[in-house]
Amino acid sequence: MASLNEPIRTPLTLDVSALPSVAFGHRNTTWLANVFYMAIEGMMFALMFATYFYLRTRSTEWPPGHLPPALRYGAANAAIFLVSIIPAWLVRKRAPEGDRRAVRNGLLFLALFALAATLLRAFEFTTLNCRWTDDAYSSTVWVLIGIHSGHLLTELIETIVLLLISFTPKMEGTRLADAAINSDYWYFVVITGLMVDVLIYGTTRFL
Amino acid sequence: MQVRLQLMVVLSAITVLGSCSREDRILRQPPSASNTLNTVQISGLNPGANLIPTPPSSNMYQESAYSVSEGQKLFEAYNCVGCHAHGGGGIGPPLMDSNWIYGSEPGNIFATIMQGRPNGMPSFRNRIPEYQAWEIAAYVRSMAGLLPKGVSPNRTDEMNIKPAESSTPKQTPTGITGVPEQPK
């Protein structure tokens, strides 16, 4: 109503039609959401690590009455984690270039590594030398490695889905950006995985 | 529209859960039926017609997680562990296996507690109020996995000597079975 009495405005314009409709890396909104998501999950891991050390102060012996978890599968898994960074890095590098073949191959290898890590993880549970019902130490170890396995499984499924998409013509534009973001998340899974390993294999032996 | 849907969800939830007495906190006991003790049968043989009344409301303790948990507390407080350990047996027989010398129905266990049994099991008649004996009976059954998991106690705040009752696999009772105990 008020506008009728005002002089007609002739606003300037800001033309955005030339802007790209997809962004890679930190400009992507999903990338930002993924950072927040990793912050949430990272906070959970941090609190579980704090729980682990807190409970340790309440116990004279650590691990209390158990052998430390056997190294075999854990060490193998750590190696897989480290090697798997290569395909993740490849996807992240090639996706912005629109190199769909490289992205597909990278995702394929990433999925294979994730699958291998998940299978090894299943064996890892058999070498913990305790059950979660034994005592607080055992509960913490199981929950630590359990939470990480949840992340591993999520990442495995996500990578497989992206891999399937990459066989369709829809692997383009924002999907490529998603594939690159998936690599960031894989880095997160690797880093937390190594930290969990240090906690349950390392601190039980050397600290 | 959405309100109706939410109402429907709530109502169906009520009908499913409302029928379940698992959560009842039985704080004040129903009037004691003082003669129940003599009505519990050890054997299915009766002279004459079967006119013996059913022990009242013993099932209510089997269905309430609170009562079973109270039974667990009493099992400790009344030093049942002294003979039966935590279900593993010691002076008395183990309670977490499938072998039930005097029967596995709540009424059988109740009678065992109240009357005592040869070779060491004392009679707790007068010593343990009847409702508590029913609670202990319910707990004893949970040790052999005879109660639904939702009712059986989980781990206690004690040393874990044995797996929690709620994770004990169900046993197939042997011993006195097929007693026409507690007709409906």
Place this chain on the structure above:
Amino acid sequence: MAVAESIVANDQDTGQSELALRLARTWRQPGGFWGWFCNTHHTDIGIRFMVTAFIFFLLGGMLAAMIRLQLIRPENSLMGPDLYNQVFTMHGSTMIFLFAVPLMFQGFGVYVVPLMCGARNIAFPRLNAFCYYLYVGGALVLWGGFLTNTGPDVGWFAYVPLSGPSYSPGHRADIWSQMITFTEVSALGVAICIATTILRYRAPGMTLNRMPILLWEKLVISMAVIFAMPAVMIASGLLLLDRLVGTHFFNPAEGGDVLLYQHLFWFFGHPEVYIIFLPGAAIISTLVECFSRRRIFGYTPIVVSVVATGFLGFSVWVHHMFATGLPQLSESFFTAASLMIVIPTGTQFFCWVATIWYGRLQLRLPMLWCFGFFFVFLIGGLSGVMLASVPVDLQVHDTYFVVAHFHYVLIGGALFPMFAGIYFWFPKMAGRMPSETLGKWHFWLFFIGFNITFFTLHFLGLRGMTRRIYTYSPDMHWQGLNVLASSGVVFMTAGLLVFLANVFHSMRVGAIAGNNPWGDAGLEWSMSSPPPPYNFLHVPTVSGRDPLWEDPPDQAIVVGLRDDIRETLVTHSLDAEPQHKDEDPGPSIWPFLTALSVSAAFVGSIFTAWAVPIGAVPVIATLIGWLWPRGESPTPLPTGESWLR
């Protein structure tokens, strides 16, 4: 209907009805029964959040009235301890988890943040819709439990060992723990949406230092949610594991620890207080500016204070645990930290006074509620200073003195601003003005009733009345004060009834509001009321902190966003330069289906651990359905030159 009106309004403004019609068609949300579950527009989801949360506020209020009724005389037999414990636990849990955070942070934030940013929709609208359904799921689980005698009875904090497997048989505490998971996942999801919207969807030119204070506060709250809520999820998750699969985190006999739970819980619990209070402070800052008719004084100190509050909130959790007997050094540290919180809060208060002092105060209805907030929150804040002092805290901790304190801060810090905000943004949401007369009745009834009830509780606390007791002996001579406290409930109830009457009455026959009835400066007042489904006919640009007050008549508008697909503009996090365009995913049923399957898995896990692997199957299936690309995917375009006025 709302769409048609807004098109007319936009026509008058710009004379571009064709564009408006095309945008309306593109951004249309589906109607009908299933359409309701497909809606992903932030104004609709925001209002749903608010309405649902308000219903739970009324339910929680009814429980409070039951509590006051029970305590009205000594040895009252209205409720036994079993029911009473459920009632006060439900009251606390409902008010904190189902009302305060969902309404003040989620509902209000989801509604107003994209409008204030100048965005066409919230970032990740489907995640946002999913969070709403998940929140409803958690609320139904808790209240379904309560109505079937499975209501939690361990207090809203559920301390172990009382809430542990040994002392809480059955599934009551499990219901509480799972409700936490539901509502926290929901809050975390919305925090991601809001933070991303604020950082990436701001109108070109709205640099960080031109952001309205409300957006700053929402950003800080989102961060607090992201870093605090994981703690309570860990706490309730470990409790659930202890209860359901026999872990020993909190079992002292097996190396567990009961204080660990308290640390985890309060590491969340205190930031939670600021998660509830900061949205209120944000509303107050907005309203003080609008009704003082001048730029808010001390923009920078207020923003710094808000950020500082967000940080300090994480360093004071132990003041809930003084009575556990911690070393004196840590007690002194946490006393100092708790006192420090006064500084940022005080700064905001002083800036508000200065703004009013040098402004041109207009005491309209929303501003009346602001003055209510000043009075009530001041008392709560000052008694908080007492509680920060360890010796005094040890005396009044867990008494009605503390009950009085946190009702003054929470009702003062959340409820009064909430009503101020509802009356302020009601014209935007409903298109009609609320009645000032009824609003004033509402205010005075509620204000008087509130102070009668809760001021009295201070004295009960000093006279030794502890919290969470279902009855008391006549020898304690607490009855008189309790009767007085309970009588205030009558006034508050009457006030709430007047409020409901006002809302329903004004929605139908209130005066037509127009675009900007209060003459406020925020971008949300630039479009018709209620907003059209595309929010802005042209995405605006901004050249100052108070766009509608300061922008020149030829302020630039954004052109070049496609109107045949749902295109939104993404700008730089810091200086808000346009960077690229995003496509809004549009309405979808999948968020609802995913929320349904997640809820089923959560509820099932209370009863059997198998619900987790089995329930994961539909969850994964619906998630793939949600995320699987449909339609044609936009191809990358050559990078354009960024432009800023």
Place this chain on the structure above:
Amino acid sequence: MTAALSLVASHVLAQAKVLDPGRHHVLHPAAPQAGHIEWLYWFIFWILFAVFVLMIAAFAGAGAKARVVASGPLPIVEKDEEADHRAGWAVGSAMAITVATLFVVLVLSVVTGKRVEGLTSKNPVTIQVTGHQWWWEVSYPNSQADQTVTTANEIHVPVGSPIVILTNSKDVIHSFWAPNVTGKRDLLPGYSSAFWFEIDQPGIYHGQCAEFCGLQHAHMGFSIIAESVDEFQAWQQQQLKNAAEPSTSEAIRGREVFLTHACLMCHTIRGTDAGSRFGPDLTHVASRNMIASETLPNTAGALAGWIVDPQRIKPGTQMSPNPLSPDDLQAVVAYLQALH
């Protein structure tokens, strides 16, 4: 029934030199600890009161000064560097005053905390308090087991000597609080801690559990009975003795009933076969003022009601109902009342 009981209770309380309930108050200290806290409370209170008055005056002043009555949106106040400058000074000085005030509060709070916590005197009386759902086990530990006094819910202390309380809990978290004496302390399972106080004036000071602990949290009271050193020592000597032999025939029968019914499953009476530690020690139950964690007066009627139907008085309590015959009941009550 409840009304009648409470009538009886108040009658008995009136006789038993119990603290005037009007003085059951954080701000009526009977111990130096509560005294220090009271002083700090009032100090902070008056500071905050002044702050409150100033703030309200500021808001009222601002409102009155700036107030404009008009219904439509008003024009915006133009930028005024001068006003902003003055406001900056005002806000800045208000902040400075706030910081200074908070610093004073912090220092006084820490100093008071030290005065409350620091143990100055020697030769304290040490008392172990163990929380149970829903009663307090009280014992006066001694290196010789037979010199250890064990009682429940009523804590006798000598006036003028330091009392060290050792805390522990048998089940859930409880919190020990007597407002007139000192601040509260949680009783945590898995932790034992110690704190101390000293009482100036003889009297009975009420206390209760302050941490929510389940169904009967409301009825988990205790009392601290402060008496002269002589009285305290006499009490302690009496408590060390075994239970008195019943003298009347009714009491003798009562003992038999006690030992042949559910009572002995939970309670101890030293000198008899009853030795369970599940419930309170009843060896000298008649020497206590109240029963059922300070819920009922220790009279024959209340005792009988409690024995027959405790779930009516404290629903959920661990004590089981005992449907004794009237004669048996009377006998048991007579026996318990003779246990001085």
